[in-house]
Amino acid sequence: xxxxxxxxxxxxxxxxxxxxxxxxxxxxxxxxxxxxxxxxxxxxxxxxxxxxxxxxxxxxxxxxxxxxxxxxxxxxxxxxxxxxxxxxxxxxxxxxxxxxxxxxxxxxxxxxxxxxxxxxxxxxxxxxxxxxxxxxxxxxxxxxxxxxxxxxxxxxxxxxxxxxxxxxxxxxxxxxxxxxxxxxxxxxxxxxxxxxxxxxxxxxxxxxxxxxxxxxxxxxxxxxxxxxxxxxxxxxxxxxxxxxxxxxxxxxxxxxxxxxxxxxxxxxxxxxxxxxxxxxxxxxxxxxxxxxxxxxxxxxxxxxxxxxxxxxxxxxxxxxxxxxxxxxxxxxxxxxxxxxxxxxxxxxxxxxxxxxxxxxxxxxxxxxxxxxxxxxxxxxxxxxxxxxxxxxxxxxxxxxxxxxxxxxxxxxxxxxxxxxxxxxxxxxxxxx
Numbered sequence: 119x120x121x122x123x124x125x126x127x128x129x130x131x132x133x134x135x136x137x138x139x140x141x142x143x144x145x146x147x148x149x150x151x152x153x154x155x156x157x158x159x160x161x162x163x164x165x166x167x168x169x170x171x172x173x174x175x176x177x178x179x180x181x182x183x184x185x186x187x188x189x190x191x192x193x194x195x196x197x198x199x200x201x202x203x204x205x206x207x208x209x210x211x212x213x214x215x216x217x218x219x220x221x222x223x224x225x226x227x228x229x230x231x232x233x234x235x236x237x238x239x240x241x242x243x244x245x246x247x248x249x250x251x252x253x254x255x256x257x258x259x260x261x262x263x264x265x266x267x268x269x270x271x272x273x274x275x276x277x278x279x280x281x282x283x284x285x286x287x288x289x290x291x292x293x294x295x296x297x298x299x300x301x302x303x304x305x306x307x308x309x310x311x312x313x314x315x316x317x318x319x320x321x322x323x324x325x326x327x328x329x330x331x332x333x334x335x336x337x338x339x340x341x342x343x344x345x346x347x348x349x350x351x352x353x354x355x356x357x358x359x360x361x362x363x364x365x366x367x368x369x370x371x372x373x374x375x376x377x378x379x380x381x382x383x384x385x386x387x388x389x390x391x392x393x394x395x396x397x398x399x400x401x402x403x404x405x406x407x408x409x410x411x412x413x414x415x416x417x418x419x420x421x422x423x424x425x426x427x428x429x430x431x432x433x434x435x436x437x438x439x440x441x442x443x444x445x446x447x448x449x450x451x452x453x454x455x456x457x458x459x460x461x462x463x464x465x466x467x468x469x470x471x472x473x474x475x476x477x478x479x480x481x482x483x484x485x486x487x488x489x490x491x492x493x494x495x496x497x498x499x500x501x502x503x504x505x506x507x508x509x510x511x512x513x514x515x516x517x518x519x520x521x522x523x524x525x526x527x528x529x530x531x532x533x534x535x536x537x538x539x540x541x542x543x544x545x546x547x548x549x550x
Contacts, residue, residue, distance in 0.1 A: 121134075123144065127187065129208040135158075136212065145163070145166070155167060179203065181204075186280045207280040210284040215267065219262075220272075224273060226315065235254065240393060241271050241397065241402065250274075252273075281314050292318045293395075295389070296442075324347065327348075330349075374407065384449065421524075427512075429516075429517030430521060437536050448524070451522070459481060460484045471494060482507045484532075504532070508546040
């Protein structure tokens, strides 16, 4: 048996190691250098970095696993697809070797990581080996390699790219938090992107749950002909899971009082309701759900409080890579904020921001899209990079102000990932 991994990020390396252990001749290739090359070769894995050799197109494979960040249009990937190969995701591969795992799968445009992390903490109350894995940076294959098969339960963050690479992945409960345009540079249309998100329930059965957002017309439009039970959640109206009189309810019974939450904003109440409902389906007690919610400090890079200096509070929302995510962040605060934005252009545009410009005290823009933001908001202050943006914000901020990094864009023009961007912001703030 032979398996090819295209892309050597964390998920590709984890898949290569797992398949190697399961008896496959594992091959991994990447356009960039692979720092783990010697380690992988010592395990018997064939490694080709610095490019994809043409001879790999001539070999025959039992399966190919593609990093979700590599588009199908990439020449090497397209050549393999043209030969009839399906591009599997590492989550699908991992699940094959863990048939006794139970999964709660979280997808959607925004809110995935917070919901996944919350659910993972709730699942740990059942077994300390449980937790949150997937697109949040913890490959499912690595979890299976470490734990083996067993009666474990995991919260799995899964993106649209990953769902395209699944055929049999079967969550007991899944959720789509919301649907707004994203990744149109890859998917081309919102229709294709939304349909990819809906693949999360494709293998669920009548005993399983799919939970979706009754306040989001896109979620309701695309959630049709399901093979499982569909539940709705809402912040605005009656639903299976809803907010009423400051309490999160499920089937009319209290899940939690919102006063216990430490994370700001209505959107986080929605995330908490989703995680709590999923936890109920997966067997977590109401008492443990409340305990986790009352102690949860928030997710790194998602409206994460960094520090307060001279009466100014600094928040890292580097994971806000689309305007809709930044809107959520702006709405989490009672007053207009000093907003730091800009970065790689994902072609989603910034029109969605127009009704919320009054929530901005100053907009400081950097990166590839800074001139587009200037067109959106003529008073925008233009700088070259994040370092200059933080310095300018510090200069302008007064006691009581909020400085928020929520870029509305991906990081790839100046940073390798939103995590690196967020960490650099935190460093700069702490150095002030």
